[in-house]
Amino acid sequence: MMPVNQAEAKILDLMTPLDAKQDSESVSLLAADGRILAEDVVSSLDFPHWDNSAMDGYAVRFMDTKTEGAGKPVSLTITEEIPAGYLPQQSVGAGQAARIFTGGMLPEGADTVIMQEHTQREGDRIFIMEPPKRGDFVRRQGAYYKAGQTLLRAGTRLGAADIAVLAAAQCPQVQVYRRPRVAILSTGNELVSPEQPLQPGQIVDSNQYALAALVQRTGAEAICLGIVPDDPDQLKAAIAQAVAQSDMVLSSGGVSVGDYDYVDRILADLGGTLHIRAVAVKPGKPLTVATLEREGRSHLYFGLPGNPVSALVSVWRFVQPALRKLSGITTDWRPTFVMGHPSQLLKSDGKRETYLWGSTYYLNGAYEFNLAGGSHSSGNLINLAQTNSLAIIPIGQKQIPIGGSVRIILLD
CATH class of the missing domain: 2.40.340.10 (MoeA, C-terminal, domain IV)
Structure with a gap:
């Protein structure tokens, strides 16, 4: 039996990621959640796009805010009102201030924003009750991101925050890896589908559904090929079909040492190389991992145990990390x-x-x-x-x- 850490390292070493050029597609941002970037994203915009206010208050020149003496607040004349989305029409000169709201574009001449709670207004004048620090509440152009730098790197799994960044950067389409295709089949004469009446001695095939759910949750496409009886010829044909139409194959059952456990022998007959036969883990000891070469690409085959908990534990511990690497994610493959x-x-x-x-x-x-x-x-x-x-x-x-x-x- 192979130790768990050695098996994990072996599986990840065997897995070759999808090709960024051959295996990618362009999708809209509304379809990008959970997808993996296939190329770096670079924006031509600075973030923030221009100097703007982080507070409702008054845009001023810092040099004009120094107190004139104890108990005598500075007085400035209001020249303009600047809501968000408005292009300032005047620059702020000596002794002047512009009324500005959160997100408003800082007018020329101003370098500081005084929050409105620290002022008193009388008509077109304000009195500064608490002097600011230079640059208070000003978000400077390019402070968060400079145009031309890498915004998001290839291999990033996109979530809500990433999609928000891409939208703000005016990237309505992104290049992502296609979803990996994972073929799933269950082996055993005793298995029936959930729709069939259950006869004595039979077992409902729950593995097909559980494995499909885990595959889809990992961001891949599940290709469910149903139940294959314990017949070497039918099983060989089913495995060959699964390899031909997928990037990875998961089968459950048929990998132990019983008289009807044919998977390992059939993989060898199909030209596969067996790398793992059993792992020192409980549950999930019988685990076959093999590679089969088809059309210049190595396909990873997982022969999972038939017992449902063993199959799920094997997927959580070994298959999902491999699937993450296959999908194009560059880090954090492991659980x-x-x-x-x-x-x-x-x-x-x-x-x-x-x-x-x-x-x-x-x-x-x-x-x-x-x-x-x-x-x-x-x-x-x-x-x-x-x-x-x-x-x-x-x-x-x-x-x-x-x-x-x-x-x-x-x-x-």
């Missing part, structure tokens, strides 16, 4: 790890790195892990529902006490 404290005793046999599922909350400055109730069997999907994290018990350790230190994976 999100945090240190926390369990609210219950966590147990393991110590033989493999063990993952226990539950819910994690940030309370009183620390992460607290709450173990899901019920059996932690690889076949028990019921208590996996609504969990958001996995607690990790390392190899060689049999328990983590209440309040002890535990490493936690936060799930998407």
